[in-house]
Amino acid sequence: MIILRKAxxxxxxxxxxxxxxxxxxxxxxxxxxxxxxxxLRVINEDKVKPGKGFGTHPHKDMEIISYxxxxxLKHADSMGNSSVIKxxxxxxxxxxxxxxxSEHNPSEKERVHFFQIWIVPEETGLTPxxxxxxxxxxxxxxxxxxxxxxxxxxxxxxxxxxSMLYATMLEKGEQIIYPMDQDRHAWVQVARGAIRIxxxxxxxxxxxxxxxxTVLRIRGTSQGECEVLVFDLx
Numbered sequence: 576m577i578i579l580r581k582a583x584x585x586x587x588x589x590x591x592x593x594x595x596x597x598x599x600x601x602x603x604x605x606x607x608x609x610x611x612x613x614x615l616r617v618i619n620e621d622k623v624k625p626g627k628g629f630g631t632h633p634h635k636d637m638e639i640i641s642y643x644x645x646x647x648l649k650h651a652d653s654m655g656n657s658s659v660i661k662x663x664x665x666x667x668x669x670x671x672x673x674x675x676x677s678e679h680n681p682s683e684k685e686r687v688h689f690f691q692i693w694i695v696p697e698e699t700g701l702t703p704x705x706x707x708x709x710x711x712x713x714x715x716x717x718x719x720x721x722x723x724x725x726x727x728x729x730x731x732x733x734x735x736x737x738s739m740l741y742a743t744m745l746e747k748g749e750q751i752i753y754p755m756d757q758d759r760h761a762w763v764q765v766a767r768g769a770i771r772i773x774x775x776x777x778x779x780x781x782x783x784x785x786x787x788x789t790v791l792r793i794r795g796t797s798q799g800e801c802e803v804l805v806f807d808l809x
Contacts, residue, residue, distance in 0.1 A: 576787055577773060580609070582780025585620075592627035596620040598764070598782055612762050612784050613808040614736050617693035620780065622686055623648075628679025634670035636701075638694040638734045640723055641666040641678075642742070642804070644766060646687035652676035656705045660689075664709045665722055667732035671701035690766065690804070696735040706732045715744040719753060719805065737809040744802050745770065745795030753791040753805065760808045761785040763793070768801025770794060 586597035586604030597604045598618035599611045611617070616637070628649070641648060641660060648660045652668070653675045660666045668674065680687040708730065714720045723740040727733035731740075743751055745768075755761060762784050769778045771794045777783060778797075785791065795801045 576785070577775060578784040579775060579777070580782040580784070582778065585780065592624045594622040596780065611695075613760050614695045614738055615692070615762055615806055615808060616695050617691065618762075618764055618782070619691040620688075621691060622688045623680045624686055625680055625682045625684055629677060631675050631677045633673060633675045634668070635673045636696060636699045637670045638696050638736055639666075639668040639670060640690075640692040640694070640732070640734070640740065642690040642692065642722070642766075644688045644690070644802070646685045646689075647681060648687050648689055649679045649681040650676065652705065654703055654705055658707055660707060661709075663711060664707060665732055667704075667706040667708075667723060667734060669696070669701055669704040669735060671696075671699075671703045674703045690764075692740070694734055694736045694738055697737065698735060701735055708732050710742065712744060715742050715802070716800075717743075717745065717749055717751070719743050719751060722804075739807040741805040741807070742802065743793065743805065744800050745793065746800055747795050747798060750792060750794040753793065755785070755788050755790055755807070757787055757789060761788070761791060762806040762808065763791070764804040764806075766802040766804055768795065768797035768799060768803075770801055770803060771796050
C-alpha cells in the first residue's frame with residue numbers, strides 16, 4: 576500500500592523570519608489524517624533567515640533529529656551543549672525527562688535550511704542525551720547511508736526507537752533497490768530533486784508512506800542530483 580503526500584498539501588507558515596512546511600500536524604497546523612506515521616511524528620522543513628532563530632523552549636520524551644541541508648544552525652541546550660551544525664551534519668537529541676534548547680542561524684548573510692524530525696521513543700523518562708555527526712556526500716551518493724538507528728551502527732546517530740533513517744543522493748537514471756521486511760513500513764521524503772519510486776513520481780517536498788511492500792525501487796529523475804530521506808519504521 577502506498578499513500579502519497581504532495582508538497583503543496585503540507586501545512587505552511589511564513590513567519591517572515593521563518594518559512595516552515597509541516598508534513599504532519601504540528602503547532603498551529605492540524606490535519607487529523609496526518610498526525611504522523613508509525614513512530615514518525617514530525618517532519619518539518621524549515622528555512623530560517625540570517626540572524627534569526629528559535630528561542631529557548633522545552634521538549635520531553637521525544638527523539639529529535641536535525642538534518643541540515645544548507646547553511647548552519649547554532650545550538651545551545653540545558654545539558655550544557657553548545658555547537659554549530661553545518662550542512663551535511665546531523666544532530667540527535669533524546670529529550671527524555673526534559674530539556675530546553677535554542678536554535679539560531681549564526682550567519683549574517685545566508686539562510687539555514689534544515690529538516691527537524693521527531694520520532695516517538697520506545698520508552699519515556701529517558702536520560703537526556705546529545706549527539707552530532709557529519710555524513711559526507713560521498714557516503715550518500717549512489718548508496719543508502721544510515722544516518723540514525725537504534726544501535727548506532729555504521730557511524731549513525733543512536734535513537735531510542737526501532738526505526739532507521741537513511742539518506743541517499745542520486746543522479747538522473749541512477750537507481751537504488753532497498754529490500755523491505757513486509758512487517759515493517761517506510762516513509763520516503765524528497766529533500767531536493769525528483770525521483771520515481773515503485774511507479775510513483777515524487778518531487779521536492781513530496782513524501783510517501785509504504786506498507787506491506789517487499790522492496791523500494793528509488794530512481795533519480797531530476798536533471799541535477801536529488802537527495803532523499805528514507806525512514807524504515809516498525
